[in-house]
Amino acid sequence: MTVIDRIRSATADETGDQRPELAALGRGALTAAATWVVVTALVLTAVLLSGGDAPVGGSIGAGSAVWLALGGARLGLGTATIALVPLLALALLVWAARTGARRVLREVEGSPFAPELTWRERVVQPGTRVAGAWLAGYALAALAAWGASLAGPFDVRPLSLLLPVLVVPLLALALGDDEVGAGLLGLLPVALRRAVVPGLRTAGALVLAGSLLVVVMVVVHLSRVLHVHSELDAGVAGGALLAALQVLALPNLGLWGLGWLAGPGFSVSLGAETTWANSQTALLPMVPVLAAHPEPGALPWVARLSVLVPVLLGAWLARQSLARISRLSRTVDKAAVVGCAVVVAALAVALLDAVAGGSLGSERLARIGVPAPRLALALVVDLGIGAALVLAHDWWRLRR
Helix, strand or coil, X not given: CCHHHHHHHHHHHHHHCCHHHHHHHHHHHHHHHHHHHHHXXXXXXXXXXXXXXXXXXXXXXXXXXXXHHHCCCCEEECCEEEECCCHHHXXXXXXXXXXXXXXXXXXXXXXXXXXXXXXXXXXXXXXXXXXXXXXXXXXXXXXXXXXXHCCCCCEECHHHHHHHHHHHHHHHHHHHCCCHHHHHHCCCCHHHHHHHHHHHHHHHHHHHHHHHHHHHHHHHCHHHHHHHHHHHCCHHHHHHHHHHHHHHCHHHHHHHHHHHHHCCCEEEECCEXXXXXEECCCCCCCCHHHHHCCCCEECCHHHHHHHHHHHHHHHHHHHHHHCCCCCCCCHHHHHHHHHHHHHHHHHHHHHHHHHHCCEXXXXXXXXXXXXXXXXXXXXXXXXXXXXXXXXXXXXXXXXX
16 A cells, blocks of 8 residues: 555545535435425415515515425414414425435434344434434434524524424334334334234325315315315416325325314304204305305214224224234233224324414314314224224134
8 A cells, every 4th residue: 555545544534534424414404405496486476476575575575484384383374373284295394304304314324223132222323323413413404494484574483493303304214214114113012013014004004085075075076176266366377286285285285174074063163063963154265175165054874874984993903913923812902902903093194283383374274174172082982892892703703
């Protein structure tokens, strides 16, 4: 080895410890900035197409606030609170952040999520330092967006910043490592570990069932939906943007539909509540998809049979859970896994409902959707009935 080679090798060794962290810090900031640019550009375009004369700084501030809101932040506008997060948009933000985190974690050895490591060993892994630097870069960029939002019309609630600043990048880091599933599940008790996957699958199926109900209602009342859309006179670009926002909010509406299927019902505005028994209407926001709201009046008794949807999904959940246990296991062990799966599914849906928000303004629009605690309790009962029937059948079959 020549002298120059020795100098280069020594220099690389001396600085190599810092370069991965610095690169990860920059990539974390760039990951957040990339999605911020897209959202802010869409907001600027919407302002220009609407003929508004808002200053550029104010429009950028509004775009920054919207970006934070898509990540879960709550916005204030005067006395009104806007707490409605399109869940598909949030999923896209997490997916984009996951892509950035995955590229960084793939370039370093020593995953912090390896299941065989202890907590002390995880801390000293090279991947831990790189992941922490990436998280710091993303968080700093999100805080910079908060600073930019001060120039806009919206007031971002400080406590709600935890979601876009920390929760979104943490979730992206967790999903960005191939070993995260085994690593995190390995920390749970055995019964809960076996219940997580069936519970989350059932939670997704529940939201899908509610979303399909919304799609059916839109198809049935398509003429009313198109009439409201035309009355808004938003133009081609504005109409396309409005339609895209409604598609991104489909899982939110699916949670409302799930609230009706499970029993608690849902509210579109103050005085406009829909349950199994009847449908009430009041002054509704000028959102085309809300024109699919059922006509006011009593609903037929057949509507109560909608509870069979979550009950059947509870039976499906129990079958998934039992497939992860030995057929000859004790009934109490099977019941523990099935019960944990029911709770996981209900809590996952309730968490989505809480993140999705329940306010689109003030007064009549201050509380909309389904209260998360009521929805969780109803799902525990409905899913529990279906799961208990399958569990009882399994016990009876083994007794024969």
